[in-house]
Amino acid sequence: MDRRTDFTDYKFRCSSLGKLMTTSRSKTEVLSKTTQTYLKQLHTEEVFNRRFEIKSKYLDKGIMVEEESITLYSKVKNELFIKNTERYTNEFITGEPDNIDGKIRDIKSSWSFETFPLHANDIPNKDYYYQLQGYMALTDIKEAELIYCLVNTPDLLIEDEKRRSSWKLGFLELPVDLAMEIENNMRFEDIPEQMRVKVFEVKRDDAVIDSIYERVELCRDYLNDLSIELLEKIPLAI
Template sequence: MLRVRDFSNYKFRPHAVGKLMKGLPKPLTPDQSKTFVGLIEKRRKGTLTDAQTITLADLIKKKNARPELSEGAKTYLKGIFKDEVFGRSKNVQSKYLTKGIGVEDENINQYNEVHGTFLLKNETRYENDYFSGEPDIIEDGIIYDFKSSWDYETFPLFEDEVPNEDYEYQLQAYMDLIPEYKQAKLVYGLVDTPDDLIIDEKRRMAWKAGCIDGIPEDLDKEITNNMTYSDIPKEARIKEFLIYRDEKKIALMKLMIDQAREYLNSLNISLATHLQLI
């Protein structure tokens, strides 16, 4: 018999919170805000046309839109529900994740070498009412999270803003877990791909090219060159993004977690109804 799971206090891992934040209402653009203020003034004076009344109503609706879980977020939550209720866990593996885990220490060592620091891995897990997580590094008032780019093409050397908004939510969650911390650094590093992944990539390319006896020598060298970076200065293989604590963003994350908990609990009812029908 299945045990009903109460998700009212379910805690989310910081790296997963971004999945709940998709499809949030967009704020009014500067032009829309200007139009909104102008139409409010016209309404006060009683000079709104019918068309302007409709426009104002649309802007008010957009301005006051309540954040709601997207369909993608609900799909993700259904997966959590199945894992928890049925006692199963879906281990997602990819070459990108495998590399990230495999070179994490090397990534941190590269950063230490370039910056003359002595950052050490954090081994403490933190929890509060909403989150449970283990930041990569906590040092000198800053929380660090390291990401390993798959290759130089995906390395955000010239980006001015965080390329993946999920990572910003992740670091905001870490800062909420350690309230005295007001800053975090998202550090992208580019380090050599482990040999086994290079071999796998060559096998994949050989299969794709239909090369039964292995790939041509020039392609073999090209793949190795594209996945190793000793010829590139280490300074050009590190990209940092400084992220400041944002109380509004943290509050919004908690609002979405409250909704996620409600949705997870509603799935108990859906499951019970399903079982009664068969």
């Protein structure tokens, strides 16, 4: 079993950078409680060779409709975009952008119209900003796009949502009108394609990238401290 206890050269995934970059409210701690909690989970996963699987309906949809979202974006832009499959790595971070044709492009598939940032002027989730900065650092690209797409929810997930709603409301069988309302809220063919793509432009910021690298070093030290504490408790076990 491959167990890591030395994190001196650990490379963080770009998707995790937002968790590293949260601001501490304490004057005595550089790393926030949120960051520390994430690092403790990460340390446990790496040392004991386990993965704490994150499951949610939002994540399931994102995985299942990834190609559909790329196709929708291509149609709206009238340009063919192909999914990137190459992973990039440097001394500090690692990541796999969705597309790198001239710009970094990262696509997020919204669960519903309610979660689709149609009228937003700024990136709804700051974590994605740091993720894109990481991708630009890895590829030496200067511009990026965070792209939200609204595509139909797969039938399997719609049926799951109906069962979930039926259970919550105490129905043995969901009334027809409620079932139709759920379906209507999870299908979007009636909405113009141009209104189902929202793009946020992000410029490379070398100062932010430097701060990411500095935070990576601090997080590596924190992980190594966790290893020292663990080895003192159970030296023979790992």
